[in-house]
Structures are given as C-alpha cells and as structure tokens.
Amino acid sequence: MFQIYGSGYSSALRTVAEQVMLLENIGTSVLVSKNQLPDLYHLMVEAAEILNVDAPDLYVRQSPVPNAYTLAISGKRPFVVIHTSLVELLTKAELQAVLAHELGHLKCDHGVWLTYANILTLGAYTVPGIGSMIARTLEEQLFRWLRAAELTCDRAALLVAQDPKVVISVLMKLAGGCPSMADQLNVDAFLEQARSYEKAASSPIGWYMRNAQTRQLSHPLPVLRASEIDEWSRTPAYNSLLKRGIQIKAVEQNV
DSSP states (O other): OEEESSSSOOHHHHHHHHHHHHHHHHEEEEEEEETTHHHHHHHHHHHHHHHOOOOOOEEEOOSSOOOOOEEEEETTTEEEEEHHHHHSSSHHHHOOOOHHHHHHHHHHHHHHHHEEEEEEEHHTSSTTHHHHHHOOOOOOOHHHHHHHHHHHHHHHHHHHHHOOHHHHHHHHHHOOOOGGGGGGGOOOHHHHHHHHHHHHTTTTHHHHHHHHTTOSSSSHHHHHHHHHHHHHHHHHHHHHHHHHHHHHHHHHOOO
C-alpha cells in the first residue's frame, strides 16, 4: 500500500504528485460501481461492512502481474486497485479476501505509520558519522514492521472470509498458481510445504538463512503467511472476534 501525506512535500509538489497518481489511475483503469462490474462492487461493500470501514473506490487495471494495492492521498478518497490477472486467478471468495486485506491497511492506518518511519529513516541519514548505520538499522526495523503489517491484514482477510483455506489458497496461488492449474492446487499440501520450510529453518544455519532471505522483504514469504493464518484461525482471539461480529450483525438485523 502507498500513502502520501504532507510531511516532506511542498504544497505545490504534493498537489502535482496527487494529480499524476489520480489521473494515471482514472485514465488507465475501470472504476467499479453498482453499474460497472457489480459483482466486484458488492464484494467490496460487504467486506467493508464486516470490517466496519468506509468502502474506498475500487479500480480494475489491465496487467499480466497478479497484484492489488491501496492508494490513500491526504484529503482524498482512498482507492484500491486490482489487476485483471488477479481476477482471473482467484475465485470470488478469494477476491473478497484480497479486498479485505487491502481494507485492513486502511483500517489500521498503516500508511500514516509508514510515512513517519520513512521520515525518521531519512532524517537519520543526515546525522554525521554514525547516521548511515542508524538509518540501515531503522530500515531493517521498517521492513520488519511492514511484514508484520501484512500479517495483520491477512487476519482482516480471514475475518471476512471466515475460512482459513480461502486466505491460504490466495497465498498459494500468488506463490505458484495459474488459471489452467487452479483446480489441481491443494491447500493442505501447501500447508505441509510451509511446515517443511519451518522445520528446515529451525536449525542454526536454517535460522540464519531464513533471516537473510527475508530481511529486506516488505512481505513475509507466502508459506510463512499461510502458516501464520492457519495458526491464528485456531486461536481463542480469532473465535472471539468472529462471535462478536455475528452478535453485532444479529443486533443490527433486529433493529
């Protein structure tokens, strides 16, 4: 997810950047609405209602790279972009899980904290002597926070999907899926693959290699995300949130 705020930008530069991003997206994508790709529109609205967040605009962009991301510009309505190849790759339930993941970024205000972290890191580089070392340490911590933020948003996806296999299937398909083989993919086998990775990474050498592999990544490895969401789906915390959501929905329906 990308988010632009006023800090570090002059008013004129910020305005230009915002206009470029908005016009680029509006000019090259399709805006989803009740009358345009209504199935996707309803998936977004339903996910937003479950997570108790305002539904952002949703655009579909032509791209061979399966991806989805959120843009939130200061003072503007945020919007989510999904690529056509992702739509082709996933089922409706899986697409909604992806939308819920993006909504999780908005609900948690991740863009705000990312902006602060970037400003702090840039500031450290200006400190004479040890500034660059401090900045590298801050950057490493920033990547660690980014990976944690992605796991948080995976949980938002699960709260909407209410089926861990749906979320894990998304991760599996992003790791190595394609429409022609989608019906042959196996979530349980992917989870077993995740366990084998964790076992291999449990040795001292494996632990070092795992850290080296993930240190500069903004997203956790797909197998690790799958394992995390599988474990969280079995916790009292998840079941408690699920029950509370069901109770709130029941009250609203009776009002």
